[in-house]
Amino acid sequence: MKAAPEAQRRLLDLQAIDTALAQLAHRRKSxxxxxxxxxxxxxxxxxxxxxxxxxxxxxxxxxxxxxxxxxxxxxxxxxxxxxxxxxxxxxxxxxxxxxxxxxxxxxxxxxxxxxxxxxxxxxxxxxxxxxxxxxxxxxxxxxxxxxxxxxxxxxxxxxxxxxxxxxxxxxxxADLPTDLIALYDKIRLDSGMGAALMRAGRCGGCRIELYGADLARVRSAPDDEVVRCEECRRIMVRTAESGL
Missing domain, CATH: 1.10.287.1490 (Helix Hairpins)
Structure with missing residues (x-):
């Protein structure tokens, strides 16, 4: 799947809101x-x-x-x-x-x-x-x-x-591509988190550090390629902090 890097970065803002909503739902129940x-x-x-x-x-x-x-x-x-x-x-x-x-x-x-x-x-x-x-x-x-x-x-x-x-x-x-939102929501509903920042070579979702072929795959992926973690399958959003 392709999506502009800026659209992918905005998934992090969306995830922050969804995380806050999940926390509020948990607070309501507990x-x-x-x-x-x-x-x-x-x-x-x-x-x-x-x-x-x-x-x-x-x-x-x-x-x-x-x-x-x-x-x-x-x-x-x-x-x-x-x-x-x-x-x-x-x-x-x-x-x-x-x-x-x-x-x-x-x-x-x-x-x-x-x-x-x-x-x-x-x-x-x-x-x-x-x-x-x-x-x-x-x-x-x-x-x-x-x-x-x-x-x-x-x-x-x-x-x-x-x-x-x-x-x-x-x-x-509403401002994000429909297919990107559909993928994000599907992953989020399955695991609670649809997208996470890749920081210093580590997936922000499962916290696993990428090595070898996995890291090379992400490094070589075009900027507009939607990259997913092989371990947790979440969308990994790449920024200057990603260590690539």
């Missing part, structure tokens, strides 16, 4: 915020599971406490009824029976109140655990929001740079 967001998301998921379990524990205790409160209220109602009957008087046998039942009800109320108190203490601990998990969850969500904001800011900066580089690439590529 932002530290992405790893941070992923880590925090897993933490939030685990905390959410823990919060659900803590909430269930509190709800279960609330249900049990409510049941005890209903039972205690029933005992109180029955005691009030028996007390009213005692106050009204009656046969000795009936009074003794009511007194015995009142004693039984007092013991039952005491047992229920003790059990309820124990549950209330357990609920206090369960609520403290729930509040602790909820606080951790809120803090983790704040960290995720902050990381997402920093990610979006970085994305916006990268997009701005990409648009600037792409805008510069268009006119440059």
């Amino acid at each position: 932002l530290p915020e992405l790893a941070e967001i992923d880590t925090v998301a897993r933490e939030i998921s685990a905390l959410e599971d823990e919060r659900v379990r803590a909430q269930v524990a509190v709800d279960d205790l609330d249900r049990d406490i409510s049941r005890f409160e209903r039972d205690i209220e029933q005992v109180r109602t029955r005691k009030a009824r028996d007390q009213a009957r005692l106050d009204a008087g009656g046969a000795l046998r009936e009074i003794e029976g009511l007194q015995h039942e009142m004693a039984t009800l007092n013991r039952r109320q005491s047992e229920l109140e003790d059990a309820e108190l124990e549950l209330m203490e357990q609920r206090e601990s369960a609520e403290e655990a729930l509040n602790g998990v909820t606080a951790k969850l809120a803090e983790a969500n704040e960290r995720r929001t902050s990381a997402e904001a920093r990610r979006d800011e970085a994305y916006a900066e990268i997009t701005k740079e990409e648009e600037f580089k792409t805008a510069a690439r268009g006119p440059l590529a």
Whole structure:
């Protein structure tokens, strides 16, 4: 393939832009915020599971406490009824029976109140655990929001740079021969670099120094000949720095 030496040299400018665009694409995919967001998301998921379990524990205790409160209220109602009957008087046998039942009800109320108190203490601990998990969850969500904001800011900066580089690439590529650009793009898509400066007898793509027949081939090639490296197949752009 033939191309003017100046056109070949301008491939280096094009390659510099494409390298910058590739670096920006890599930066977009490897932002530290992405790893941070992923880590925090897993933490939030685990905390959410823990919060659900803590909430269930509190709800279960609330249900049990409510049941005890209903039972205690029933005992109180029955005691009030028996007390009213005692106050009204009656046969000795009936009074003794009511007194015995009142004693039984007092013991039952005491047992229920003790059990309820124990549950209330357990609920206090369960609520403290729930509040602790909820606080951790809120803090983790704040960290995720902050990381997402920093990610979006970085994305916006990268997009701005990409648009600037792409805008510069268009006119440059349009001024180069179509066949030269087609070859350059094919090599670049295959290897990430389409053209490289040959400096001091060394290919700028694979960094291999040319010797013997390979070096003689490049030296003897006309200036408008598009020379490719035998090792990496990239276009080697020759300038005064090439050592030929």
